[in-house]
Amino acid sequence: MALLISPSVLSCDFANIQRDVEMINSSAADWFHIDVMDGVFVPNISFGFPVISAITKHATKTMDVHLMIANPDQYIEDFKKAGADILTVHYEACPHLHRTIQAIQAAGMKAGVALNPHTPVSLLEDVIQDLDLVLIMSVNPGFGGQKFIQNAVNKVLQTKNLIQRTGSKALIEVDGGVNMETGLQLVQAGADVLVAGSFVFNSKNPQQTIKELKNLK
Numbered sequence: 001m002a003l004l005i006s007p008s009v010l011s012c013d014f015a016n017i018q019r020d021v022e023m024i025n026s027s028a029a030d031w032f033h034i035d036v037m038d039g040v041f042v043p044n045i046s047f048g049f050p051v052i053s054a055i056t057k058h059a060t061k062t063m064d065v066h067l068m069i070a071n072p073d074q075y076i077e078d079f080k081k082a083g084a085d086i087l088t089v090h091y092e093a094c095p096h097l098h099r100t101i102q103a104i105q106a107a108g109m110k111a112g113v114a115l116n117p118h119t120p121v122s123l124l125e126d127v128i129q130d131l132d133l134v135l136i137m138s139v140n141p142g143f144g145g146q147k148f149i150q151n152a153v154n155k156v157l158q159t160k161n162l163i164q165r166t167g168s169k170a171l172i173e174v175d176g177g178v179n180m181e182t183g184l185q186l187v188q189a190g191a192d193v194l195v196a197g198s199f200v201f202n203s204k205n206p207q208q209t210i211k212e213l214k215n216l217k
Helices: 014-025 049-058 072-082 097-106 151-166 180-189 206-214
Strands: 004-007 031-037 062-068 086-090 110-115 133-137 171-175 193-196
Touching (some): 031 049, 062 193, 072 086, 133 151, 193 206
Parallel strands (some): 004 031, 086 110, 171 193
């Protein structure tokens, strides 16, 4: 399948969020990546439901929502109402992960599980066949613009192996420090979706940058 690009709205200009959403709409991007942080699971706070709902009104592409929050189960229906198409929770935040995955899918969304840099891929062995997406964090979650953690490339290879071995249909997404160089390494390792924030929004021509990422092989 063709590589998917999911620009991270966390890096957009919040004073001109509609303009940046429309830029993504008209670009070669495939998804909108929305990071939700609660100041508990990660040391930062980001979008709430009103902002996500506002983005949804203007977005014409898949809403890829990444929850970096404690107790995500209690908000699953709220994120569906706010417009999420894909809802990704952290392995580290879910004591009853299988139940959480089932609840996301029962609400009509695709279910993803994210792994922090220190969390081994092998822990997904018992849920991989139920997943629509695995999100490999290539930085520690909480802040944009961090340096890429090189071991993420190995984790993509391990995840690809697990998916092929089990017959899972899950896509592999990578978030953190993605640029042309790291993006190429990740694609060659088997990544299906690249999240790019600072690299896109800090570039002189974000649409061109998205197009160049999309063409990585």
